[in-house]
Amino acid sequence: AQTVTQSQPEMSVQEAETVTLSCTYDTSESDYYLFWYKQPPSRQMILVIRQEAYKQQNATENRFSVNFQKAAKSFSLKISDSQLGDAAMYFCAYRSYTGANSKLTFGKGITLSVRP
Amino acid sequence: DSGVTQTPKHLITATGQRVTLRCSPRSGDLSVYWYQQSLDQGLQFLIQYYNGEERAKGNILERFSAQQFPDLHSELNLSSLELGDSALYFCASGRTSGTGELFFGEGSRLTVL
Numbered sequence A: 001a002q003t004v005t006q007s008q009p010e011m012s013v014q015e016a017e018t019v020t021l022s023c024t025y026d027t028s029e030s031d032y033y034l035f036w037y038k039q040p041p042s043r044q045m046i047l048v049i050r051q052e053a054y055k056q057q058n059a060t061e062n063r064f065s066v067n068f069q070k071a072a073k074s075f076s077l078k079i080s081d082s083q084l085g086d087a088a089m090y091f092c093a094y095r096s097y098t099g100a101n102s103k104l105t106f107g108k109g110i111t112l113s114v115r116p
Numbered sequence B: 001d002s003g004v005t006q007t008p009k010h011l012i013t014a015t016g017q018r019v020t021l022r023c024s025p026r027s028g029d030l031s032v033y034w035y036q037q038s039l040d041q042g043l044q045f046l047i048q049y050y051n052g053e054e055r056a057k058g059n060i061l062e063r064f065s066a067q068q069f070p071d072l073h074s075e076l077n078l079s080s081l082e083l084g085d086s087a088l089y090f091c092a093s094g095r096t097s098g099t100g101e102l103f104f105g106e107g108s109r110l111t112v113l
Helices: none
Strands: A004-005 A009-016 A019-021 A024-026 A032-039 A046-052 A063-069 A074-079 A088-096 A104-106 A109-114 B005-006 B010-013 B019-024 B032-039 B043-050 B055-058 B065-067 B074-078 B085-092 B108-112
Touching: A004 A088, A004 A104, A009 A019, A009 A104, A019 A109, A032 A063, A032 A074, A032 B085, A046 A063, A046 A074, A074 A088, A104 B043, B005 B085, B010 B019, B019 B108, B032 B074, B043 B065, B043 B074, B074 B085
Parallel strands: A009 A109, B010 B108
Antiparallel strands: A004 A024, A019 A074, A032 A046, A032 A088, A063 A074, A088 A104, A088 A109, B005 B019, B019 B074, B032 B043, B032 B085, B043 B055, B065 B074, B085 B108
């Protein structure tokens, strides 16, 4: 079974600075998806960024980018120019590519606070 | 707006009672997933349905059951409720092709007193 590990329960960043959230995963599969979801105080689950394992290029979405290291099974999220609205819980998630019907497996999440 | 609709948004009930949570997936999505998020916890997968059939089971208690109807909406039934069942219950939907992510509803917050 696949597992996702987020070892840092909390992080803090100064507004306008850059922060990196870590995630590692374990799988024997070669094709899969990786995601970062954001959960603000409203509790809504919001997709931040996705990465397909077969793509070597790291995904980027505006201020959000990932460092995907397939051999190391590492998938970190970098938030540049942090804003107060980035304060939230962030979940790393894995999804098997097989049939694309498989569930999302989540890490325990990390709480990010942004200092003004 | 994710396109996934969950009702009710909030529910308060007593121990021993039974409740039903409802989910309407995004238009065109055949798969529905249920997750439980307890206080300060991550998301625990409960069960998945695809086009009316159960596809995968996670850490779902025997007191809980679910189904997906022909119109693809799904219901999660929670019975003999205990204090520990208080949680946020999410429904998500997704497709067999596309970009792989699941789209989440706003959740149903269940409080058992």
